[in-house]
Amino acid sequence: MLSALGILIAALGGLMFVPAIIDLAIFNEDWQTFVGGGAISVAFGVALFLAMRGQEGEWTIRKSIMFVNGIWISVSLFASLPLYFSSLHLSFVDAFFETVSGLTTTGSTVLSGLDTMAPGLLFWRSFMQWIGGLGIVAISVTILPMIGSGGQRLFFLESSEQSDNPYPRIREFAAKIALVYSTLTLACALSYYLLGMTFFEAINHAMTTLSTGGYSTSDNSMGHFNSLGILSVASLFMFFGGMPFLYMIRFFSADRPKDPQISLYLYGVIFATLVIFFFKQGLAPGGRVEDLVLSLFDVISIVTTTGYGAGDYQLWGPLFGVFFFVLTFFGGCSGSTAGGLKQFRFVVSWLVIKEAAAKLIYPNRAVPTRYGMRVVDNAMAASTLCLVFLFFATFVVFAILLQATGLDFVTAISASATAVANVGPGLGDIIGPAGNFSSLPDFAKWLLAIEMILGRLEILSGLALFTYDFWRW
Template sequence: MNALRPSLKVASFTMFIWAVMMFLVMVPFAHEDHRSMQGLFISGSVCIVLSVVLMMLGRGAVPRVGSKPMFYVTTINWGLLCLTGALPFYFGLHDMRFVDALFESVSGVTTTGSTIITGIEKIPPPLLLWRSLIQWVGGIGIILMAVAVLPFLKIGGMRLFQTESSEWSYHQNNRIGAVSRQIGLVYVFITIAAILTFWILGMSFFDAVNHAFTTVATGGYSTSDASFGQFNDKLSLVWAGSLYMFMGGIPYLLYVSSLKSKKPLVFKDSQVQLFFKVVAISTLSITLFRFWQHEDQLSFAVFTHTAFNVVSIVTTTGFATEDYTLWGSFPLVVFAFLMFSGACSGSTSGGIKLFRFQLLSLTMREGMFKSLHPSGLYPRRYNDRPVSEGVLSASLAYVFMVLISLMVFSVALSLTGLDPVTSLTSTITALMNVGPGFGDIIGPAGNFTTLGETAKLLLCLAMLMGRLEFLALLIFLSPRFWKW
């Protein structure tokens, strides 16, 4: 029980905040009589009850937080957020099955952006706002997990980014709170800036709020089936969306460090530099390919939409302005790579993260160097910091789990009756938290509504596994963990 007590206390606080947010979403629409308002009220009440129950179960002194309690904190709280986040959809929409509500919630909280809802424009405004808000909350949760939790749990090579806030010792509790507040303030500031930018450039205030939440969180939920394509007549809005998605793909700790030191540390980071290069090269190559295929397509608008969709995919946001599956085979191959790569660690994006590719390239070069000079010494450094063997091993283990998970989930989805393209790309988009996949069913012009319940549950597990960096959830589900 001592190991569970920290997670119960955190879960109690989380459920209370979740309930407050559900009630706050109702405030702007208090004069309206929607079933969605009843759904939000019932859901908020359930969360309040859960908060009280969890608080009573977690009474008592909290021991020093070790790795096992932190596994409990991570998995239990993310699971609760997904389960209770589904309640407003389940209670607030007619004919919404709980599996569908759970899929929408998991996709939102993990900032994946896949959806089972068709006719999004007909969804009551309170639920549209809730749908966007859960992505925004999931985004800040992902950042804090990457900064403070994953380095402590030694998962996926994240020890490379270990700071004082990652120690989780008694003496560092104040430091953890300070870093969290600083990141939270930057996150809120960027969100407010995005709201004002979108509003000034022509969105309605409601659309601006929703899209700011999901853009900054690199989540991808929109207020229309057309996604960001509903604003194609305003290229300035498309560029603003690209900018804020790109900002969401940069480590938030670098924003904090840059503000504190008053130096542009963001641009000196190796991972961010690679991020710039990947976006620039992908955008230019796809634009030139589209011109080569159709010589009448070299225009500023084509470049704009290419840049937007490249940034959307590499940051795993999932917005789309056009059906990019119609651009040809070369862009699809590039997008498939971008889905896997993701943006930077410590950002709101999903994917493998660019720093792991950089670490694996270090391993490859070291192997080549030692083949030529067996007795030579090869310096392992990343961002002018030494890289330990443990960090490289954890990164390799992470990539191995990605490949194994890709195989297992793709095979499992094919057994539910899905075609190979849908099975493979839906697995990629779920594990990497991207959103849309390829093909007629789950491509940028479709959604996941026609999938069976088993397939949706499998994808829920895949989305959560990808967001928790694979090993955190696998260790939690391991029988050995419970004997530990």
């Protein structure tokens, strides 16, 4: 486990030399911080790998849980080094918060003045989200299902069932994920460039679009470009980012899986868009094409937990703020880069509720509950319902803790929601679409960083470390 972490940390350090080259090309002094951070990360990672190689024994579920926790914590610590030592003069808590938000593809930020920031720093923020998005997909379809994270066994690719095991060799599957992810990123970047973004802007926004991260090169986010074409392209590729990558890999194959969560995801986005659109038309008729594009963009941005903004939707009225707050919890599909509860859990929860109601009428009913072609057994149902409960319990507990730090009610509950669902912007004047998280107390930022990691660990995998049974060998 530790040797694998060493490889990841060393690889991360090597990637820091890319923004170093960008800053060096324009003679920006921050190239030195990337070189220094990269050298420290590579040295530590290589030393850890060499020290632990061949000494860790069999890979167990306990080690898997420790590994996924170790990834987010250790990688976040090392990735924050360039931000901490940069000319931004960030405190360590701000650098760590920004890094955790980037790697978990949450998109909450403590930074402003992005329009004039050094390109190396902007690239590193976007690159962290792109790396994080790829890692999230890999973990969510391999390790998390193995440790029973909220019923994700339905999507486990190393199952004994052939139908769940399209690529027995995990390296082959990982290569296919990377190929699809990279191809969509390049297609998105080309589309942005053709629609008027500079090459640098197109690359950065493509990385944060497919990763459903939401970091931008401008304080005004996507509103900076004032282009319906760019918003339309962003909506399309954010939607792809919220799709199961397993499904996209097998889309053209004869054994393409039947996945009910995709239907819920598609129809949910359409329904929410039409609701927002018609309410806007009722308040201010006119501008129908523009309003429809903006409604679609805002809905997909929130549902996929990307967090891009094209304006402050809070200005439309309190009803819209409440509606978008509810959308915060939904998320994209399992096996995607999106956060939130995930669509498949809503499907499984509904199936369980429907089955329970049917048994009240027909006590001897013995029809198995199916998710597509797969049987949902009692263990999967219990795991899913447990995760849903823990998700909302985590949201409530952290909201209370955040309010105890002095935050107002709206800021506290929306900050907690956006952190556990990995969305980005919250509600209110402070952390709303037009604000950022820089003015929050340091303790609140630590709490939110922990909650963002818990959200990405699917709650159960993170909370397991705090149980007595986990440490009882």
